[in-house]
Each structure stands twice: as structure tokens, then as C-alpha cells.
Amino acid sequence: MDRLRIALAQINPHQGQIIVNADRIRAARAAAAAHGADLVVTPEFSIAGYPPEDLVLKPAFVADCVAAIEALAAETADGGPGLVVGGPWRQGDSLHNALYVMDGGKIIARRAKHELPNYGVFDDKRTFIPGPAPGPVAFRGVRLGLMICEDWWFPSVCETLAESGAEILIAINGSPFELNKPYARVDLAVARVVETELPFVFLNQVCGQDELVFDGSSFVLNADNSLALRMPAFAEALAVTEWSRGANGWLCAATPLPPVMSGEEQTWRAMMLGVADYVNKNGFPGVLLGLSGGIDSAITAACAVDALGADRVRAVMMPSPYTSADSLEDAAECARLLGIRYDTISIGPAMEAFGGMLGPVFTGRQSDITEENIQSRSRGLILMAMSNKFGDMLLTTGNKSEMSVGYATLYGDMCGGYSVLKDLYKTRVFALSHWRNENFPEGAKGPRGLVMPLRVIEKPPSAELKPDQTDQDTLPPYEILDAILTGLVERELDVNGLVAEGHDRATVVRVWKMLDRAEYKRRQAPPGVKLGTRAFGRDRRYPLTNGYTGLVK
CATH class of the missing domain: 3.40.50.620 (HUPs)
Structure with missing residues (x-):
């Protein structure tokens, strides 16, 4: 096969609504079929929504996910596009975060997530067992290097796929939004392309899930590092990409790019x-x-x-x-x-x-x-x-x-x-x-x-x-307060570090103490939208009873 149409389904799953999510995948496949797609790719854990957290500890939940995936696989017997769907995979006593490749009415391959993130908002190691480094999947004459989210953030998985014959790298993701992260992902993908000399597909879900927001912002990089596609941010979308094989490998036809978003x-x-x-x-x-x-x-x-x-x-x-x-x-x-x-x-x-x-x-x-x-x-x-x-x-x-x-x-x-x-x-x-x-x-x-x-x-x-009354009766001016807080919260600086940057020591000490004393309030606060790298509750977790004062004198 020298031509391939890959549909990228940037969908908004509803956590735990397995039947609803399966129907959403069906709708994306039907729309892609109308455009002649050969393969429809959906995001990480698309059958249930990511992160599933402790839902996957329920055997009935896992069984329902797998049953829905098997039903989707059976439907590919109609001669239409194949499917890549994310969901749980149980092998003996091991539960994996996996992807399923379906074609011709059956599941033709499974791949388990190899790199399990366990930092910030992620705790995949709490519920999943890592799979082996994945090998390529043969799909209609093309060797696809399929992987899941964290797998491509490090060089090893992409290099393993390239060395074992992958022709196109495809990563399905549940990658949460942080300010400017959509553009940071492209920069990181460039490194993977340079290392492997292969084109790279990034597909992300788009949704709000409790505190987390997933922005979509899916994209395709060709092997020459040109950006062939960028899908909308913060909106569901379906993109049918056109691929052709030449002397130098596979090339994705370029499409107009949306404007760059301000912060x-x-x-x-x-x-x-x-x-x-x-x-x-x-x-x-x-x-x-x-x-x-x-x-x-x-x-x-x-x-x-x-x-x-x-x-x-x-x-x-x-x-x-x-x-x-x-x-x-x-x-x-x-x-x-x-x-x-x-x-x-x-x-x-x-x-x-x-x-x-x-x-x-x-x-x-x-x-x-x-x-x-x-x-x-x-x-x-x-x-x-x-x-x-x-x-x-x-x-x-x-x-x-x-x-x-x-x-x-x-x-x-x-x-x-x-x-x-x-x-x-x-x-x-x-x-x-x-x-x-x-x-x-x-x-x-x-x-x-x-x-x-x-x-x-x-x-x-x-x-x-x-x-x-004004806020500044009690608090430092917000320009000063926010600079100190950013140092303490986002950058984990100590008092001396902030003083070295020009802040008044007494003010820094005062803010440090206020920050520590208020932990019990934050523990009782409602959930809210995570926008940066150190959101309270999801990223930054401190003990309520805490006698550590660092360098505060």
C-alpha cells in the first residue's frame, strides 16, 4: 500500500459512560468512512475516559470496557476503516493501560503502555502494570508504531519502534492542559522525529474531567519536522489525513494551520x-x-x-x-x-x-x-x-x-x-x-x-x-505576593532563594507562614480548573500537620 488515510478522532469522552463513549467512537468511524479513511485512531482510554483512577479496580468496569471494545471490533467486519481504541487489558493478574487495533471484524493487536507516569496529576502505577516495550503493528501493509502517551515522552520507546521497522509513529494521549503545553508537545515531538527519522502523529482527548482539562491540540509532524496538521484546541474534531509512501518513507499532506493562541x-x-x-x-x-x-x-x-x-x-x-x-x-x-x-x-x-x-x-x-x-x-x-x-x-x-x-x-x-x-x-x-x-x-x-x-x-x-477595608490591609501588594507565591509553590524555592531574587526577607517569611497555615483550608476547598504546573490538590500535596520551617529563622 502506497497511500493511507488515517482519521484522527479528537473526541470528548464521558468518564465511565462506556456505552456513550462507544457510540461516540462509532460516530467518528462512520464520519471517517464517508471520507474514505482506512484507519480511525481514538485517544488514550477512549472507551472510558482518562484518567479512570480507581474505576479500573472494579472487575465489572474492566469487563464492561472490554465487552464494548470487542463489540466495536466485530463491527469492523463491514469492510470499513480499522480502529485504534484505548482501554484496559487484563493479562492474568496484570492490568494494563492498553490500545486495541481492530480490523476485519476482530482485534488484530494489543499494545500495553510501557512508561507509566507517577508524578504530578498522574498515578498510573497505582492501578496499572507496565507492558513490554511495544513493537510495530502490521495494518494493511503498513507497520505502525503505536504507543500510549508517556511512552513517547522518552526516547527509548520511539527508538525501539523505529529499530524494529515502524514506518509511522502514532501516539494516543490523555495529556492534560497546562499553559503553553500545546506548543511544548510539538517541540518534544520534533526531538522524537529527529531521533527516529519517522513521521509522528499525536492524538489527544479533549474534555474537562474534574480538575483536569484536556485540550486536544492534536498534530502531525512529517519526517522533515514540518508541521502537516494541527487540530483545534478545546474542541472536538475529526481530521482525515492523507498519507503517501515515497522513496524517503511516508509523508502526510499538509493542511492549513490554525492561528497560534495567546496565553x-x-x-x-x-x-x-x-x-x-x-x-x-x-x-x-x-x-x-x-x-x-x-x-x-x-x-x-x-x-x-x-x-x-x-x-x-x-x-x-x-x-x-x-x-x-x-x-x-x-x-x-x-x-x-x-x-x-x-x-x-x-x-x-x-x-x-x-x-x-x-x-x-x-x-x-x-x-x-x-x-x-x-x-x-x-x-x-x-x-x-x-x-x-x-x-x-x-x-x-x-x-x-x-x-x-x-x-x-x-x-x-x-x-x-x-x-x-x-x-x-x-x-x-x-x-x-x-x-x-x-x-x-x-x-x-x-x-x-x-x-x-x-x-x-x-x-x-x-x-x-x-x-x-482593602485586601492590601492584610496582604502584600499582589504583584509582590504573586511573585513570592510563584517562587514558593511553582518553583519550590526557599526563603534565601527568594531573598536572593530581591524580595524582602520579612515579607517572604510572612508569606511562607501564611501558605503553610492555610493548608487545612485548601484540603477542604472544592475542585477547580488546573491551569499551571502546580495546582493545589492535584499537583501540590502537603501534610496538614507539618512542623517543617525550612530556612525560616
């Missing part, structure tokens, strides 16, 4: 997909949130509208005696710009009621942060009551800077089912707010133009829990 657009699209899939796949009719007149709730509302549509987002302003007139105006204007339902419920009566109830036991003590937290918890109670009554999921609005240092109230503003800004520092919140006001992301369901009042972005942030 802001990548981040926004990831947040949109994370929210949309979490809400939709868990069956919520919509979302609600507290709209305070501040930037965090405004950007959360804007992202929710872009992800779900204005008719599925509800906002509640809950003023106290400390709420400024500007905040009342800004929250109302934000709701108007987004076109969402907007309610106002005062927490004044709740503050009076709690003051009366607690007064006898608080006699002789001055007001302090306790009374501030009562305001936040009153708002949390109202929002959770509305969530219970109407079925909408409550979005929390705290950002990574606040969650890092504990500038959040347990059972108050931390109440909720999902966090849009959980992995976004405050300085990036500001930048992203400006970006969204000036840009309209592809696939957004919200309005074009201004979606957040400029005053919301420009005014000093404040929790408004006491007179004339």
Missing part, C-alpha cells in the same frame, strides 16, 4: 471547557454565584456565561452595611452586561440574628475577624440554600493568591461545588479580565464586547467586611 486565550478556553464539562456531565441545570461587585466574582460570572450561556447562570448580590454604593452599582452593571438573572438579598438581618444569638457568650470580647467570618458564612448559607432549592451548582469565586495564604472563609466564600479561578493568581485575574473585555473567544456563548465594568477591574480589591 490568555488558552487560559480562558481551558476555564470554559472545565466549567462546561463539569456542569453538564454531572447533570446540573446551571450555576449560581455571589456577585459582589469585585473582580473575582465578575470574571467567574463572565466565564460561566461563556461556557454555559446566560440563561444558565444566576447571580446574587448579598449586601451588608459595609457594602459600598460602587459595589452595588458594579454588580448590577456586570449582571446587565452578561444578561444574567440578578437577585439581591441583604445579609443585614442575618448579622443581627447571629449577633443576638452569640452575644451572651461573646460578652466582654471585642469584635474581630469572627464577626467578619459570620458575614461570609451568612452569604454561604444563602447561596447553598438557593443551590439546594433550585438545583444549580454553586461556583466559588476565590483565586489562587487568596487560597494560597488563607484569605478565604471556610463554610463562607469557600462554599461551592467548583472553582473557576482556583489555579489563577490575582495578577493573572486582572490581565485576563482586560483580555476578555477586548476579545471574544471561539465557542463562547456570552456577549461580545465589554463583559465586566472597567471600574470592577481598576478599583482596589476589598472583601468589604468592615469599614474602608
